[in-house]
Each structure stands twice: as structure tokens, then as C-alpha cells.
Amino acid sequence: MSVAIDTTTPAISGLPDLWAETLGEPQICVAVLDGWVDQSHPSLADAQLTQLKPLLPNVSSQGSAAQHGTQVTSIILGQHHSSLKGLAPQCRGLVVPIFTDGKKETLAEDPFSGAIAPCSQLDLARAILLAANHGAHVINISGGQLTASGEADLLLANAVRHCIDQNILIVAAAGNDGCNCLHIPGALPSVLTVGAMNAAGLPLDFSNWGESYRTQGILAVGENIPGAIPGGGITTNSGTSYATAVVSGIAALLLSLQVKRGQAPNPRAVRDAILQSAIACDDEPAPDCRRLLAGRLNVRGAMSIIGQLGEPMNDNLELATIQSEPRETSNPPPTQPQIPAVQAATYSPSALEVTPQSVQSLPASSQLPNQTNPGAIMPAACSCGGGNGTPAQLVYALGELGYDFGTEARRDSIQQHMGEGANPQDPRQLVHYLNENPSDAEAMIWTLNLDATPIYAIQPQGAYADRAYARLIQFLTEQLTEGVERVSIPGVIVGQAMLMSGQVVPIILPTLRCMYSWTTAALIEAVCGSPLAESASDQDREVYGERAESVSNFLERVYYELRNLGITSQERAINYAATNAFNIERIFEFAMREEIDLEGIEVERSPVSRPGSDCWDVKLTFFHPRRVFEQARKVYRFTVDVSDVCPVSVGRVRSWFVR
Incomplete structure (x- = not known):
């Protein structure tokens, strides 16, 4: 006998007030990085939803990953003419598949019985950059990888840093291990982390409460959340995955509210408003205040702040220190042993179904990698290309x-x-x-x-x-x-x-x-000249050594500190800078003459513009090591046009002093 499910939106205090203002704006884009999504489901058939081609070896439209992706997407974008009402139905959606099905664990006739295969941090980084390049304002990641350190692989950390620079909000799950522990990417300070609570505002037993979450984490309802499943059905599930989707939907509505009130959409301001307005333990006590993270989601409070502020309250978001090499794990994923992985943040849910088929609830996800492996978001792959009709990447x-x-x-x-x-x-x-x-x-x-x-x-x-x-x-x-x-x-x-x-x-x-x-040596020689003969004076040899060290420092920072996938305009500009010895030679020639050392490397949108161009300024800042407090820093800047497959330098090198 089928048992009816309550398919109404879970009780979220203040949501009716927000819906009275807006159901979303089409210009606001929410990217869902998850499994394949059934866009023919009645709740999603009329949604403004684009699903990009996945970079996955075994994409399934019926397995556990597809159920997870379809349910998460419907929570955010489900249309209100259907029986399942999403939070922001009039916003635009972008689906970037990163999860696929793992090994089946029970009967083959149950299409949702298998585990969800994880997505590597490398592929998650690709998906984040892909979503950013397609105009996402909010990126929902209902998954994560258990980590002891809270540190991410450098490529993933740089992708998150790109979202900071572009003012894109990443919302990620806190994880379902029920411990004082962290998940990646939720542990990165610029991310809005989401834990799960019940309708009474009490944290669910499985929701994680790592220390960094207490300043950047929010609790949202994550128990018995109704959502769509492939084939037209509806189910309910519990987990931080679904609480994350709730917060992403609210964030999209708050961005839409900014647009409705004539403000530019500002994801950073929305993040700050959600955290600042959170209902903390001082306001509504709980048995263990640590488990409340920064507090419970307060929709009315966030609305009030957004109504008063058009600018972000905090511009000082930074990433945690990140490791350059993933650590070895005792039980690595079989397909990519050197890359850690992130998995979908599902939990053993209590689910009832309303389909003709015998559809079970999404089972508990497979065991996370060992905690000593801090670089992973469970292995599956995602496309760096686009869907049909999208420009070549x-x-x-x-x-x-x-x-x-x-x-x-x-x-x-x-x-x-x-x-x-x-x-x-x-x-x-x-x-x-x-x-x-x-x-x-x-x-x-x-x-x-x-x-x-x-x-x-x-x-x-x-x-x-x-x-x-x-x-x-x-x-x-x-x-x-x-x-x-x-x-x-x-x-x-x-x-x-x-x-x-x-x-x-x-x-x-x-x-x-x-x-x-x-080779580094060849580029150093192109900039500094041939190594000096043994007959050269000690002073000349010392000067040459200092010059060579400065150029080597620049190259090593590009190779390691700023290493990237070469996808975004900024990444292509900095990578080209490392191969263009001509501009670097002129800059370091000036710098060596003034005996100043490299301090920082930045890439900024260039004021230089020409038809069809995509120009970025590579900015190198130098300081005088012997007169740090006496002399201003000096900036050298040159422009790179990355609109073509082969970047090109534009104009001359410019320089000025800054304090």
C-alpha cells in the first residue's frame, strides 16, 4: 500500500514573507554540482535549467547519484505549479554533474540501491570553474570529504579563490559523520557551510560541528525534506545535503530581492547577512552550543539586513592555508589513487514514496576516505566543456x-x-x-x-x-x-x-x-643573461645570483603557489606571463637596477579595451628588502589579451609607486 507524503516545503520560518517579495529573478543563477538531473520531472519540466555535458564514464539517469541530484535540484528550483514547490522557482539553474553511481550494494532491481561514487578534488575544481564561467551567483555543493586539517588541494583552493574574486557564493554541506570534524570544501573560510537541524531548531545527531563551522556555518532544516526523484516520483530524505539546498535556495531569493530593490546582486553581502542574522545559542539555547555552528537560519533577519545594506559587510574573506601535495591514504579510490575525493552528503533517511514503482529512499553513502587524506571530494568527473551551443572552452x-x-x-x-x-x-x-x-x-x-x-x-x-x-x-x-x-x-x-x-x-x-x-634555468638566462665566468668578480657574481633568485622566485610562485587548470581568463593570463620572457625580462631588468624584490603577483581586469578583446593586467609588486619602512613599494603592470587561443601582450610595461 502506498503511503502519502507531505510534499509541501519544509517549515522555514520567514519563508512566506520572502516569497511575498520574490519567487526569484531569472538573472540569478544557481549552479548545482551533483548527480544527473531528470529535467522531465513535473517539478522541473518548466524550470529555467541547463544541464552541462558531464565528464563522467558511467552517467546513469536512474541510479543513486541521479536521485540525489534530482532531489537537491528540485528543492532549489522546483516549480510552484507542481505538487513539489522549490524555494527559488523563477531563478535560473545550471546543473554540473560531478557524482555518478558506485558499486551496487543490494538487489539489482532496485535502481537506487547503490552507493554514490565520489568526485575528486581536481574534478570538483573543474566543475566550480565551469559554473563560474557560465555565470553562477551561487554554487551548491551537497557533498564533501572528511578531513583532519581543513586544508584543500591547491587546485581546488585556487578555484574557490577565483569565486571569492568574482563574488560567487559557494554553499557546501557540513557532513553527516556526527562528529567535531570538518569536510572539504565546507571547511574553507570563504564557503558558507550548512549543517542540518529538525523543525524545532535542534541539530540532528549526524550533523558535523567542526570548529571553523562555528564562524562560517549555518543550521537549516534537513530532516524529512521532500524532493523529486527520476521518473516523476517524490521521496523524502534527511541529511546536510538537503539542508545545503535549502540555504542555496534562500540565498538565491535574497539575491533576487536585491535585484528587485534596484541593487546589484551581491553574493558576499548575502553570505554575511545570513551569518550575521543567525539565531545563536544565546537567543535560543541548545544542549550543546557548539553543534549550532554560527546559529540557525533566520530568513526574516537576513531579509532585514539585505534591505538596509547594498554593500558587503565584510570584504576580508580569505582561504585557509592549503597543501600543495595530497597525502597518502590507506584506502585510496581505485581509479585515481593520488587524488583525494569528496562524496555526496547523504544520510540514511526515512523515506516514503508515492510512485507506482517500488522506490526506496536513498541509502547511506559509501564510507569516506581516511581522515589523513585532506584533499578529496569523492571521485567522479565533470566537463570543462559546455552543453550544446555553448562556446568552446x-x-x-x-x-x-x-x-x-x-x-x-x-x-x-x-x-x-x-x-x-x-x-x-x-x-x-x-x-x-x-x-x-x-x-x-x-x-x-x-x-x-x-x-x-x-x-x-x-x-x-x-x-x-x-x-x-x-x-x-x-x-x-x-x-x-x-x-x-x-x-x-x-x-x-x-x-x-x-x-x-x-x-x-x-x-x-x-x-x-x-x-x-x-627550463627555469633557460628562462633565467633569457632574463639575466648567461652565467658569469669564473673570472668575474665576487660582487658581480653576487649581483647576478640575486637577479637569478628573483626571477626563479617569480617562476616558482607561478608553478606552485598559483598553479591552475588554465581555464579562466585570469589563469590563462598568469600562465602566459610565465612563458613570456620578453615582458618579464624588462620588468626584472628595472627591478634589479633598483635592487628591489618581488612581493606579490596579481591579475586584474584591464582598463585596456579593444573590439573583441579579453584583456587582463598582470601586476607584479616589488619592495626594497633593505629599506622596507623607508620606501614605497613599486608596481609593474603589463596587459595580456586572452581572447584568442594564443594570448598576446598588449602595450608597454607600466610602473608606479604605491604605499
Whole structure:
């Protein structure tokens, strides 16, 4: 016998008042980074919803990941003419699939019985940047990875930093471990973290309460939340996943309220308003105040603040310290062992169903990785390209060149062609073979790697493909024989490739004229000149050493501190700056003459404009190490136009003093 579900929106105090003002504005975009979404569901059929092509090996429209994604999306964007009313039905939605189905745990006839496979931090970073590039104001991440440190992988942290710079609000789940612990990305200070409470305002037992959440976390109702499931049904579930969707919906309404009142949508101000207005333990006591985080969601209070303020209350959002190398885990994901992972923040829910099918509630998600692995958001992949009709995604990425065979059969085939006893996994043997048989370069998957992790596949096409493959062979040879440390790969995203490990990466169609390789020593020599002879004076050798150290400092900061996926305009500008020795030579020539050292590197929108351009200023700030308190800092700035696949410098280097 079917039991009816109450499909009304959960009791959220103040929501009717907010709905009386707005049901959302089409210009406000909420990106949902989750599983596949059934857009034909009655609650979503008329929603302004765009689902981007996923970078997933096994996308399913019926499994647990699809149920999770469909339910989370319907909580935010469900249309009010249906039986399931979402919070912000008139806002625009963007779905970026990052979760897929894991191993089935129960009967095969139950389509929602399996675990949700996790999404790597690398793929989460791609999804965040993709959502940002498509105009998201709010990014909902109903998932996370348990972490002991609260630190994220550098690529993910830089993606979150990009959202800070672009004033995009990330809302992420606190996690369902029921402990004084943290999840990534919810632990990053710029993120609005969401824990779960019941209708009475008491924290649910499974909701996490890590220390950093007490200043950046909010509790929202997360118990028995109704939501859509693929195929037209409705279910209820509990978890911080669904509380996160509630807060993302409220944030979208508050942004819409700003628009209605003639203000520019300001996600940072909305975040501040939600946190400042939260109902804390002093206002409504609880047995353990730590579990309330910063407080309970207060819709009326946030509305009041938004009505009074048009500017953010706090512009000093910063990221926590981030690690550059993921730690080893005792039980790594099988497909991407070097990348930590984030998983959907589901909880064993009590669910009732109202479908002709025997649909069960979403089961508890698979066990999180070991806490000693702080860099993960469970492995699944997401597309860096767009859906149908979206512009090609430009890329200008830096990294080390690698290769893969895709399948064991392809590897064995190349091994047989190399001869008995040959090992195609040995780069030196492979390079020797490819130099004699260059046509076989097309039979491999060439990769661009960061810290031994593939981030792209490289696939030349067209009339000059053979020249591009020859360049790749040359790069690999130089890495082995000349110590080449970095290569630049410009191009556009044209698809995806699965590696032998099972990892799926975007494919770059490269542009030959901007493919470079170099060593730090070679760039230093281009800027500082050839190393001095042994007969040079000690003073000259000391001056040369200081100059070389300054240039090396700049390059190392780009390679490590600012390393990125080369997707956004800012990332392509800074990556081009690291390969353009001409501008760097002039800047460091001036800096060395004035005996000043590099302090910071920034990228800002340039006032330079020309038709069809996308110009950004790379700004290098220097200081005098011996007269820190006596002299102003000096800024050098040059402009890079990244509108084309190959960036180009515009105008001259400019400089001025600042205090």
C-alpha cells in the first residue's frame, strides 16, 4: 500500500514573507554540482535549467547519484505549479554533474540501491570553474570529504579563490559523520557551510560541528525534506545535503530581492547577512552550543539586513592555508589513487514514496576516505566543456608532459611493435621508438600532468596534426635529456578521454604555434643573461645570483603557489606571463637596477579595451628588502589579451609607486 507524503516545503520560518517579495529573478543563477538531473520531472519540466555535458564514464539517469541530484535540484528550483514547490522557482539553474553511481550494494532491481561514487578534488575544481564561467551567483555543493586539517588541494583552493574574486557564493554541506570534524570544501573560510537541524531548531545527531563551522556555518532544516526523484516520483530524505539546498535556495531569493530593490546582486553581502542574522545559542539555547555552528537560519533577519545594506559587510574573506601535495591514504579510490575525493552528503533517511514503482529512499553513502587524506571530494568527473551551443572552452595550461595507452590492448600492441623485451612504460625506450616511428604517436594518449596527476589529454587533429605530435615527442625527449620542467599547451576542449586507471580527463585540441617547453634555468638566462665566468668578480657574481633568485622566485610562485587548470581568463593570463620572457625580462631588468624584490603577483581586469578583446593586467609588486619602512613599494603592470587561443601582450610595461 502506498503511503502519502507531505510534499509541501519544509517549515522555514520567514519563508512566506520572502516569497511575498520574490519567487526569484531569472538573472540569478544557481549552479548545482551533483548527480544527473531528470529535467522531465513535473517539478522541473518548466524550470529555467541547463544541464552541462558531464565528464563522467558511467552517467546513469536512474541510479543513486541521479536521485540525489534530482532531489537537491528540485528543492532549489522546483516549480510552484507542481505538487513539489522549490524555494527559488523563477531563478535560473545550471546543473554540473560531478557524482555518478558506485558499486551496487543490494538487489539489482532496485535502481537506487547503490552507493554514490565520489568526485575528486581536481574534478570538483573543474566543475566550480565551469559554473563560474557560465555565470553562477551561487554554487551548491551537497557533498564533501572528511578531513583532519581543513586544508584543500591547491587546485581546488585556487578555484574557490577565483569565486571569492568574482563574488560567487559557494554553499557546501557540513557532513553527516556526527562528529567535531570538518569536510572539504565546507571547511574553507570563504564557503558558507550548512549543517542540518529538525523543525524545532535542534541539530540532528549526524550533523558535523567542526570548529571553523562555528564562524562560517549555518543550521537549516534537513530532516524529512521532500524532493523529486527520476521518473516523476517524490521521496523524502534527511541529511546536510538537503539542508545545503535549502540555504542555496534562500540565498538565491535574497539575491533576487536585491535585484528587485534596484541593487546589484551581491553574493558576499548575502553570505554575511545570513551569518550575521543567525539565531545563536544565546537567543535560543541548545544542549550543546557548539553543534549550532554560527546559529540557525533566520530568513526574516537576513531579509532585514539585505534591505538596509547594498554593500558587503565584510570584504576580508580569505582561504585557509592549503597543501600543495595530497597525502597518502590507506584506502585510496581505485581509479585515481593520488587524488583525494569528496562524496555526496547523504544520510540514511526515512523515506516514503508515492510512485507506482517500488522506490526506496536513498541509502547511506559509501564510507569516506581516511581522515589523513585532506584533499578529496569523492571521485567522479565533470566537463570543462559546455552543453550544446555553448562556446568552446579556451585553455592555456602549464604542466609536465606524460602519456597513457588507454587500454591494455593498445599498450601491448605498441610493446609488440617495439620488439621483444621492450617496455613502453619506460619513457626513454618509448622516445627512442617514437623518434624512429613517429606515426605511432597518434596511437597513444598524451597527457598534461601536475604533480604526476593527469589533468588533460592532448589530441592534435587536422592538417598539421603530425607536426603537433612531433612537438610532443620533442617535449618528452627534452624532459628526459635536457631537464625541461614545464610545457605550455594552448587550445580548446573538444571531448574527454578515459585513461588506463579509469580516470576521465578533458581533451585539449592544441594550437601548435603556442606550444612551448622550457627550463627555469633557460628562462633565467633569457632574463639575466648567461652565467658569469669564473673570472668575474665576487660582487658581480653576487649581483647576478640575486637577479637569478628573483626571477626563479617569480617562476616558482607561478608553478606552485598559483598553479591552475588554465581555464579562466585570469589563469590563462598568469600562465602566459610565465612563458613570456620578453615582458618579464624588462620588468626584472628595472627591478634589479633598483635592487628591489618581488612581493606579490596579481591579475586584474584591464582598463585596456579593444573590439573583441579579453584583456587582463598582470601586476607584479616589488619592495626594497633593505629599506622596507623607508620606501614605497613599486608596481609593474603589463596587459595580456586572452581572447584568442594564443594570448598576446598588449602595450608597454607600466610602473608606479604605491604605499
